[in-house]
Amino acid sequence: MATSANQPIDESLVNIYEEHFLRHADTVYRFAFALTLSLDGASQCVRETYKVIATNLAKYVDTAEGGANSILIETCWRVFNDQKSKAFASGQSAVTKALQPLAISARAALVAIDVAGLDAVSAARVLQMSDKDLRVHLAHARRTLLSSGAQL
Amino acid sequence: MAFSPTELKNEDLLYSYLDEYLDGELTPDVLAKIEPLLQTPEYSGLPGRFQALRGKLQLAMQSYYLKEDELTALNALVMPPSEKQKAEQTSIDALSRGNTNSFYRRGAVLLLIVLAIGASIWKFGRTKDQKFRPLEYLGYEALAMEEDAQERLNLPSHDPVEVRQYLESYPGLEFKAQMLAGVPAGWQIDGATVIDYEVAKVAAVMYERGGAKTKELFFFFSFAGELSDLPASEPGNMRGLIFQTYASNELNLVAWQVAPGVVALLVGRRSAPELAEIALASRAAKE
Numbered sequence: 386m387a388t389s390a391n392q393p394i395d396e397s398l399v400n401i402y403e404e405h406f407l408r409h410a411d412t413v414y415r416f417a418f419a420l421t422l423s424l425d426g427a428s429q430c431v432r433e434t435y436k437v438i439a440t441n442l443a444k445y446v447d448t449a450e451g452g453a454n455s456i457l458i459e460t461c462w463r464v465f466n467d468q469k470s471k472a473f474a475s476g477q478s479a480v481t482k483a484l485q486p487l488a489i490s491a492r493a494a495l496v497a498i499d500v501a502g503l504d505a506v507s508a509a510r511v512l513q514m515s516d517k518d519l520r521v522h523l524a525h526a527r528r529t530l531l532s533s534g535a536q537l
Numbered sequence: 538m539a540f541s542p543t544e545l546k547n548e549d550l551l552y553s554y555l556d557e558y559l560d561g562e563l564t565p566d567v568l569a570k571i572e573p574l575l576q577t578p579e580y581s582g583l584p585g586r587f588q589a590l591r592g593k594l595q596l597a598m599q600s601y602y603l604k605e606d607e608l609t610a611l612n613a614l615v616m617p618p619s620e621k622q623k624a625e626q627t628s629i630d631a632l633s634r635g636n637t638n639s640f641y642r643r644g645a646v647l648l649l650i651v652l653a654i655g656a657s658i659w660k661f662g663r664t665k666d667q668k669f670r671p672l673e674y675l676g677y678e679a680l681a682m683e684e685d686a687q688e689r690l691n692l693p694s695h696d697p698v699e700v701r702q703y704l705e706s707y708p709g710l711e712f713k714a715q716m717l718a719g720v721p722a723g724w725q726i727d728g729a730t731v732i733d734y735e736v737a738k739v740a741a742v743m744y745e746r747g748g749a750k751t752k753e754l755f756f757f758f759s760f761a762g763e764l765s766d767l768p769a770s771e772p773g774n775m776r777g778l779i780f781q782t783y784a785s786n787e788l789n790l791v792a793w794q795v796a797p798g799v800v801a802l803l804v805g806r807r808s809a810p811e812l813a814e815i816a817l818a819s820r821a822a823k824e
Contacts, residue, residue: 394615402615411602418601439614480597499591500598516540524552530590537593
Protein backbone atom coordinates (compact mmCIF):
# COMPACT_ATOMS: atom_id res chain seq x y z
CA MET A 386 0.00 0.00 0.00
CA ALA A 387 1.37 3.39 -0.86
CA THR A 388 1.76 5.84 1.96
CA SER A 389 1.63 9.55 1.58
CA ALA A 390 4.88 11.44 2.14
CA ASN A 391 5.03 13.53 5.31
CA GLN A 392 2.52 11.32 7.13
CA PRO A 393 3.74 9.27 10.09
CA ILE A 394 3.97 5.66 8.92
CA ASP A 395 4.59 2.26 10.38
CA GLU A 396 7.73 2.20 12.49
CA SER A 397 9.24 -0.83 10.75
CA LEU A 398 8.94 0.97 7.40
CA VAL A 399 10.55 4.06 8.88
CA ASN A 400 13.43 1.86 10.01
CA ILE A 401 13.81 0.39 6.52
CA TYR A 402 13.84 3.87 5.04
CA GLU A 403 16.41 5.16 7.50
CA GLU A 404 18.67 2.13 7.62
CA HIS A 405 18.66 1.03 4.01
CA PHE A 406 17.68 3.98 1.87
CA LEU A 407 18.95 7.11 3.57
CA ARG A 408 22.46 5.73 3.87
CA HIS A 409 22.80 5.85 0.08
CA ALA A 410 21.60 9.46 -0.21
CA ASP A 411 25.03 10.82 -1.17
CA THR A 412 25.47 8.14 -3.83
CA VAL A 413 22.09 9.04 -5.34
CA TYR A 414 23.08 12.70 -5.22
CA ARG A 415 26.28 11.94 -7.15
CA PHE A 416 24.39 9.90 -9.72
CA ALA A 417 21.83 12.70 -10.07
CA PHE A 418 24.61 15.23 -10.44
CA ALA A 419 26.15 13.20 -13.26
CA LEU A 420 22.79 13.30 -15.04
CA THR A 421 21.92 16.95 -14.50
CA LEU A 422 25.44 18.41 -14.09
CA SER A 423 23.81 20.84 -11.71
CA LEU A 424 23.78 21.05 -7.92
CA ASP A 425 20.20 22.33 -7.94
CA GLY A 426 19.14 19.71 -10.44
CA ALA A 427 20.77 16.96 -8.39
CA SER A 428 19.06 18.17 -5.19
CA GLN A 429 15.66 18.24 -6.90
CA CYS A 430 16.19 14.81 -8.40
CA VAL A 431 17.21 13.33 -5.07
CA ARG A 432 14.24 14.89 -3.30
CA GLU A 433 11.81 13.51 -5.89
CA THR A 434 13.50 10.12 -5.77
CA TYR A 435 13.10 9.84 -2.01
CA LYS A 436 9.49 11.02 -2.23
CA VAL A 437 8.78 8.10 -4.55
CA ILE A 438 10.60 5.72 -2.22
CA ALA A 439 8.85 7.08 0.88
CA THR A 440 5.40 6.69 -0.63
CA ASN A 441 6.06 3.13 -1.77
CA LEU A 442 8.07 1.79 1.15
CA ALA A 443 5.84 -1.21 1.73
CA LYS A 444 6.87 -2.50 -1.71
CA TYR A 445 10.51 -2.68 -0.68
CA VAL A 446 10.23 -4.61 2.57
CA ASP A 447 11.82 -7.73 1.07
CA THR A 448 14.30 -6.08 -1.27
CA ALA A 449 15.61 -3.06 0.63
CA GLU A 450 18.30 -4.98 2.46
CA GLY A 451 21.05 -5.35 -0.10
CA GLY A 452 18.98 -3.88 -2.92
CA ALA A 453 18.37 -0.32 -1.77
CA ASN A 454 21.20 1.11 -3.86
CA SER A 455 19.80 -0.38 -7.09
CA ILE A 456 16.25 0.66 -6.22
CA LEU A 457 17.39 4.24 -5.60
CA ILE A 458 19.43 4.49 -8.81
CA GLU A 459 16.53 3.04 -10.80
CA THR A 460 14.08 5.49 -9.22
CA CYS A 461 16.41 8.43 -9.71
CA TRP A 462 16.85 7.51 -13.39
CA ARG A 463 13.07 7.38 -13.84
CA VAL A 464 12.59 10.67 -12.02
CA PHE A 465 15.26 12.28 -14.17
CA ASN A 466 13.68 11.02 -17.37
CA ASP A 467 10.26 12.25 -16.26
CA GLN A 468 11.73 15.70 -15.69
CA LYS A 469 14.03 15.74 -18.68
CA SER A 470 12.44 18.88 -20.04
CA LYS A 471 13.64 20.86 -17.02
CA ALA A 472 16.79 22.82 -17.68
CA PHE A 473 19.41 23.31 -15.01
CA ALA A 474 22.36 25.65 -15.08
CA SER A 475 25.55 23.65 -14.93
CA GLY A 476 28.71 24.75 -13.18
CA GLN A 477 32.38 24.76 -14.09
CA SER A 478 33.75 22.08 -11.82
CA ALA A 479 36.31 19.55 -13.05
CA VAL A 480 33.68 16.80 -12.84
CA THR A 481 31.24 18.83 -14.92
CA LYS A 482 33.89 19.52 -17.56
CA ALA A 483 34.84 15.86 -17.68
CA LEU A 484 31.28 14.54 -17.96
CA GLN A 485 29.72 17.23 -20.15
CA PRO A 486 30.95 15.82 -23.48
CA LEU A 487 29.26 12.49 -22.74
CA ALA A 488 25.69 11.62 -23.66
CA ILE A 489 23.36 11.20 -20.69
CA SER A 490 23.11 7.43 -21.16
CA ALA A 491 26.88 7.14 -21.16
CA ARG A 492 27.13 9.25 -17.98
CA ALA A 493 24.45 7.14 -16.33
CA ALA A 494 26.20 3.87 -17.19
CA LEU A 495 29.59 5.20 -16.09
CA VAL A 496 28.49 6.57 -12.74
CA ALA A 497 26.13 3.70 -11.93
CA ILE A 498 29.03 1.25 -12.32
CA ASP A 499 32.25 3.12 -11.56
CA VAL A 500 30.93 5.38 -8.79
CA ALA A 501 27.72 3.88 -7.38
CA GLY A 502 29.21 0.39 -7.57
CA LEU A 503 26.47 -1.50 -9.41
CA ASP A 504 27.48 -4.52 -11.48
CA ALA A 505 26.81 -4.35 -15.21
CA VAL A 506 23.77 -6.66 -15.14
CA SER A 507 22.08 -4.65 -12.36
CA ALA A 508 23.00 -1.39 -14.06
CA ALA A 509 21.42 -2.51 -17.34
CA ARG A 510 18.25 -3.50 -15.49
CA VAL A 511 17.88 -0.30 -13.46
CA LEU A 512 18.76 1.94 -16.41
CA GLN A 513 16.32 0.00 -18.58
CA MET A 514 18.91 -0.74 -21.25
CA SER A 515 19.83 -3.98 -22.92
CA ASP A 516 23.06 -5.53 -21.65
CA LYS A 517 24.66 -4.76 -24.98
CA ASP A 518 23.62 -1.09 -24.98
CA LEU A 519 24.84 -0.70 -21.41
CA ARG A 520 28.24 -2.08 -22.40
CA VAL A 521 28.45 0.16 -25.46
CA HIS A 522 27.59 3.29 -23.41
CA LEU A 523 30.01 2.32 -20.66
CA ALA A 524 32.82 1.66 -23.12
CA HIS A 525 32.17 4.99 -24.84
CA ALA A 526 32.24 6.88 -21.52
CA ARG A 527 35.46 5.27 -20.30
CA ARG A 528 37.18 5.66 -23.67
CA THR A 529 36.20 9.33 -23.92
CA LEU A 530 37.40 10.17 -20.41
CA LEU A 531 40.68 8.34 -20.89
CA SER A 532 41.40 9.86 -24.25
CA SER A 533 40.42 13.38 -23.22
CA GLY A 534 42.91 13.36 -20.35
CA ALA A 535 40.17 14.59 -18.02
CA GLN A 536 41.63 16.63 -15.17
CA LEU A 537 39.76 15.32 -12.16
CA MET B 538 17.81 -13.75 -26.63
CA ALA B 539 20.68 -13.84 -24.17
CA PHE B 540 23.44 -11.34 -24.69
CA SER B 541 26.83 -12.69 -25.73
CA PRO B 542 29.78 -10.38 -24.95
CA THR B 543 31.43 -11.44 -28.15
CA GLU B 544 28.72 -9.56 -30.06
CA LEU B 545 30.48 -6.36 -29.04
CA LYS B 546 33.11 -4.70 -31.17
CA ASN B 547 36.60 -5.39 -29.85
CA GLU B 548 37.07 -1.88 -28.48
CA ASP B 549 33.69 -1.82 -26.71
CA LEU B 550 34.36 -5.24 -25.25
CA LEU B 551 37.76 -4.17 -23.96
CA TYR B 552 36.69 -0.88 -22.36
CA SER B 553 33.42 -2.13 -20.90
CA TYR B 554 34.98 -5.16 -19.20
CA LEU B 555 38.01 -3.38 -17.73
CA ASP B 556 36.68 -3.49 -14.17
CA GLU B 557 35.91 -7.20 -14.37
CA TYR B 558 39.36 -7.77 -15.93
CA LEU B 559 41.03 -5.98 -13.01
CA ASP B 560 38.95 -7.96 -10.52
CA GLY B 561 39.77 -11.27 -12.24
CA GLU B 562 36.10 -11.94 -12.89
CA LEU B 563 36.11 -12.47 -16.64
CA THR B 564 34.69 -15.58 -18.20
CA PRO B 565 37.22 -17.55 -20.32
CA ASP B 566 35.65 -16.51 -23.63
CA VAL B 567 35.85 -12.78 -22.82
CA LEU B 568 39.35 -13.15 -21.40
CA ALA B 569 40.43 -14.94 -24.54
CA LYS B 570 39.33 -11.94 -26.61
CA ILE B 571 40.70 -9.26 -24.28
CA GLU B 572 44.16 -10.58 -23.51
CA PRO B 573 45.50 -10.44 -27.10
CA LEU B 574 44.15 -6.87 -27.41
CA LEU B 575 46.03 -5.80 -24.29
CA GLN B 576 49.26 -7.09 -25.84
CA THR B 577 49.00 -4.60 -28.69
CA PRO B 578 50.85 -1.26 -28.38
CA GLU B 579 47.55 0.60 -28.73
CA TYR B 580 46.11 -0.76 -25.51
CA SER B 581 49.25 -1.46 -23.53
CA GLY B 582 48.87 -0.16 -19.95
CA LEU B 583 45.15 0.48 -20.42
CA PRO B 584 43.99 -1.37 -17.25
CA GLY B 585 46.36 0.70 -15.10
CA ARG B 586 45.27 3.98 -16.69
CA PHE B 587 41.63 3.02 -16.25
CA GLN B 588 42.20 2.13 -12.61
CA ALA B 589 43.82 5.52 -11.95
CA LEU B 590 41.02 7.38 -13.76
CA ARG B 591 38.29 5.52 -11.88
CA GLY B 592 40.01 6.32 -8.56
CA LYS B 593 40.20 10.01 -9.46
CA LEU B 594 36.56 10.06 -10.56
CA GLN B 595 35.41 8.42 -7.33
CA LEU B 596 37.44 10.86 -5.26
CA ALA B 597 36.22 13.88 -7.25
CA MET B 598 32.61 12.72 -6.89
CA GLN B 599 33.01 12.56 -3.13
CA SER B 600 33.03 16.34 -2.99
CA TYR B 601 29.33 16.11 -3.92
CA TYR B 602 27.23 15.29 -0.91
CA LEU B 603 23.98 16.38 0.67
CA LYS B 604 23.97 19.04 3.33
CA GLU B 605 22.60 18.36 6.78
CA ASP B 606 19.36 20.26 6.16
CA GLU B 607 18.79 18.34 2.91
CA LEU B 608 19.26 15.04 4.74
CA THR B 609 16.87 16.22 7.45
CA ALA B 610 14.31 17.02 4.77
CA LEU B 611 14.68 13.51 3.29
CA ASN B 612 14.29 12.01 6.74
CA ALA B 613 11.17 14.06 7.33
CA LEU B 614 9.53 12.47 4.29
CA VAL B 615 8.65 9.45 6.38
CA MET B 616 8.24 11.22 9.69
CA PRO B 617 8.31 14.95 10.38
CA PRO B 618 10.83 15.85 13.15
CA SER B 619 8.05 16.70 15.64
CA GLU B 620 6.44 13.28 15.16
CA LYS B 621 9.78 11.59 15.48
CA GLN B 622 10.46 13.34 18.79
CA LYS B 623 7.03 12.26 20.06
CA ALA B 624 7.64 8.66 19.01
CA GLU B 625 11.04 8.59 20.70
CA GLN B 626 9.55 10.08 23.89
CA THR B 627 6.81 7.44 23.85
CA SER B 628 9.42 4.68 23.62
CA ILE B 629 11.41 6.18 26.48
CA ASP B 630 8.28 6.48 28.65
CA ALA B 631 7.32 2.87 27.93
CA LEU B 632 10.82 1.71 28.78
CA SER B 633 10.81 3.72 32.02
CA ARG B 634 7.48 2.20 33.12
CA GLY B 635 8.78 -1.30 32.39
CA ASN B 636 11.88 -0.67 34.39
CA THR B 637 10.25 0.83 37.47
CA ASN B 638 9.64 -2.50 39.22
CA SER B 639 13.19 -3.67 38.98
CA PHE B 640 14.62 -0.25 39.72
CA TYR B 641 14.82 -0.52 43.53
CA ARG B 642 16.14 -4.07 43.49
CA ARG B 643 18.89 -3.14 41.01
CA GLY B 644 19.59 0.03 42.98
CA ALA B 645 20.30 -1.94 46.13
CA VAL B 646 22.70 -4.27 44.28
CA LEU B 647 24.43 -1.33 42.60
CA LEU B 648 24.82 0.45 45.91
CA LEU B 649 26.57 -2.60 47.38
CA ILE B 650 28.91 -2.81 44.38
CA VAL B 651 29.72 0.91 44.56
CA LEU B 652 30.45 0.65 48.29
CA ALA B 653 32.74 -2.33 47.68
CA ILE B 654 34.66 -0.50 44.94
CA GLY B 655 34.88 2.63 47.08
CA ALA B 656 36.31 0.62 49.96
CA SER B 657 38.91 -0.96 47.69
CA ILE B 658 40.04 2.42 46.38
CA TRP B 659 40.21 3.82 49.89
CA LYS B 660 42.26 0.85 51.01
CA PHE B 661 44.65 0.40 48.11
CA GLY B 662 44.84 3.92 46.79
CA ARG B 663 44.06 5.21 43.33
CA THR B 664 45.23 2.98 40.52
CA LYS B 665 47.62 4.53 38.02
CA ASP B 666 46.63 2.50 35.02
CA GLN B 667 44.11 5.00 33.69
CA LYS B 668 44.67 5.16 29.92
CA PHE B 669 44.02 7.87 27.44
CA ARG B 670 41.69 6.48 24.79
CA PRO B 671 41.83 9.08 22.01
CA LEU B 672 39.21 7.60 19.70
CA GLU B 673 36.64 7.31 22.45
CA TYR B 674 37.43 10.61 24.18
CA LEU B 675 37.86 12.75 21.09
CA GLY B 676 34.92 11.23 19.22
CA TYR B 677 32.77 12.28 22.16
CA GLU B 678 34.51 15.67 22.33
CA ALA B 679 33.76 16.37 18.66
CA LEU B 680 30.07 15.63 19.17
CA ALA B 681 29.99 17.85 22.26
CA MET B 682 31.68 20.70 20.37
CA GLU B 683 29.20 20.34 17.54
CA GLU B 684 26.42 20.81 20.10
CA ASP B 685 27.91 23.85 21.78
CA ALA B 686 31.28 24.88 20.43
CA GLN B 687 31.52 28.29 22.01
CA GLU B 688 31.06 26.84 25.49
CA ARG B 689 33.99 24.46 24.98
CA LEU B 690 36.45 26.63 23.02
CA ASN B 691 38.91 28.65 25.07
CA LEU B 692 39.78 30.74 22.05
CA PRO B 693 36.97 31.45 19.59
CA SER B 694 38.82 33.00 16.66
CA HIS B 695 38.93 33.03 12.87
CA ASP B 696 42.55 34.19 12.90
CA PRO B 697 45.04 31.34 12.25
CA VAL B 698 47.94 33.46 13.57
CA GLU B 699 46.14 34.05 16.86
CA VAL B 700 45.28 30.34 17.15
CA ARG B 701 48.88 29.33 16.44
CA GLN B 702 50.18 31.74 19.09
CA TYR B 703 47.66 30.41 21.59
CA LEU B 704 48.72 26.80 21.01
CA GLU B 705 52.44 27.59 21.01
CA SER B 706 52.29 29.51 24.25
CA TYR B 707 49.97 27.13 26.11
CA PRO B 708 51.74 26.23 29.36
CA GLY B 709 52.58 22.64 30.27
CA LEU B 710 52.11 20.95 26.88
CA GLU B 711 54.56 18.07 26.49
CA PHE B 712 54.32 18.07 22.72
CA LYS B 713 54.26 20.63 19.92
CA ALA B 714 50.57 21.33 19.33
CA GLN B 715 49.69 21.25 15.64
CA MET B 716 47.15 22.86 13.39
CA LEU B 717 46.41 22.37 9.71
CA ALA B 718 48.75 24.45 7.56
CA GLY B 719 46.05 24.98 4.98
CA VAL B 720 42.47 23.93 4.37
CA PRO B 721 40.46 23.54 1.15
CA ALA B 722 38.61 26.61 -0.11
CA GLY B 723 35.48 27.49 1.85
CA TRP B 724 36.75 26.26 5.20
CA GLN B 725 37.99 28.57 7.90
CA ILE B 726 39.33 28.22 11.40
CA ASP B 727 36.73 28.81 14.11
CA GLY B 728 38.67 28.52 17.33
CA ALA B 729 40.86 26.34 19.49
CA THR B 730 41.22 24.91 22.94
CA VAL B 731 43.41 22.59 24.95
CA ILE B 732 41.62 19.75 26.68
CA ASP B 733 43.19 18.44 29.88
CA TYR B 734 42.21 14.82 30.55
CA GLU B 735 44.76 14.53 33.43
CA VAL B 736 46.26 11.48 31.71
CA ALA B 737 46.90 13.49 28.56
CA LYS B 738 46.48 16.93 27.10
CA VAL B 739 45.00 17.40 23.65
CA ALA B 740 45.13 20.45 21.38
CA ALA B 741 41.88 20.93 19.49
CA VAL B 742 41.25 23.24 16.56
CA MET B 743 37.81 23.64 15.07
CA TYR B 744 37.13 24.46 11.40
CA GLU B 745 33.84 25.51 9.85
CA ARG B 746 32.22 26.23 6.53
CA GLY B 747 28.78 27.36 5.37
CA GLY B 748 26.31 29.83 6.79
CA ALA B 749 24.31 29.70 9.99
CA LYS B 750 21.80 27.19 8.64
CA THR B 751 24.22 25.01 6.70
CA LYS B 752 27.17 25.19 9.03
CA GLU B 753 29.50 22.21 8.85
CA LEU B 754 32.36 21.51 11.22
CA PHE B 755 35.40 19.33 11.51
CA PHE B 756 37.92 19.03 14.30
CA PHE B 757 41.67 18.65 14.26
CA PHE B 758 43.12 17.16 17.41
CA SER B 759 46.81 16.62 18.17
CA PHE B 760 48.35 14.85 21.12
CA ALA B 761 51.56 13.14 22.21
CA GLY B 762 51.91 9.58 20.99
CA GLU B 763 52.53 7.24 18.11
CA LEU B 764 50.09 6.12 15.45
CA SER B 765 50.84 2.56 16.51
CA ASP B 766 49.38 3.33 19.97
CA LEU B 767 45.91 3.48 18.40
CA PRO B 768 43.84 0.35 17.86
CA ALA B 769 44.78 -1.45 14.65
CA SER B 770 42.69 -0.56 11.63
CA GLU B 771 42.92 -0.85 7.87
CA PRO B 772 45.81 1.48 6.90
CA GLY B 773 45.24 3.93 4.08
CA ASN B 774 47.81 5.52 1.79
CA MET B 775 46.74 8.58 -0.12
CA ARG B 776 49.55 10.01 -2.23
CA GLY B 777 52.09 9.15 0.45
CA LEU B 778 50.02 10.08 3.50
CA ILE B 779 49.78 6.97 5.65
CA PHE B 780 46.70 7.09 7.82
CA GLN B 781 44.29 4.94 9.78
CA THR B 782 40.55 5.35 9.67
CA TYR B 783 37.86 4.72 12.23
CA ALA B 784 34.15 5.38 12.29
CA SER B 785 31.41 5.80 14.82
CA ASN B 786 27.71 5.95 14.08
CA GLU B 787 27.94 9.62 13.30
CA LEU B 788 31.55 10.54 12.66
CA ASN B 789 34.59 9.46 10.71
CA LEU B 790 38.03 9.71 12.23
CA VAL B 791 41.32 9.78 10.33
CA ALA B 792 44.57 9.48 12.29
CA TRP B 793 48.14 9.97 11.11
CA GLN B 794 51.60 10.73 12.50
CA VAL B 795 51.73 14.47 11.96
CA ALA B 796 55.17 14.96 13.57
CA PRO B 797 57.61 12.77 15.49
CA GLY B 798 55.88 11.89 18.75
CA VAL B 799 52.66 13.67 17.78
CA VAL B 800 49.50 12.05 16.42
CA ALA B 801 46.84 14.01 14.55
CA LEU B 802 43.19 13.04 14.48
CA LEU B 803 40.77 14.63 12.05
CA VAL B 804 37.14 14.11 13.02
CA GLY B 805 34.09 15.06 11.02
CA ARG B 806 30.98 13.97 9.21
CA ARG B 807 32.72 13.75 5.84
CA SER B 808 33.86 10.40 4.49
CA ALA B 809 37.30 9.14 5.47
CA PRO B 810 38.80 9.79 1.98
CA GLU B 811 37.48 13.36 2.12
CA LEU B 812 39.04 13.88 5.54
CA ALA B 813 42.29 12.40 4.22
CA GLU B 814 42.12 14.89 1.33
CA ILE B 815 41.90 17.72 3.88
CA ALA B 816 44.96 16.33 5.65
CA LEU B 817 46.78 16.18 2.32
CA ALA B 818 45.85 19.77 1.51
CA SER B 819 47.43 20.78 4.80
CA ARG B 820 50.60 18.83 4.10
CA ALA B 821 50.84 20.39 0.63
CA ALA B 822 50.46 23.86 2.14
CA LYS B 823 53.25 23.10 4.62
CA GLU B 824 55.58 21.94 1.85
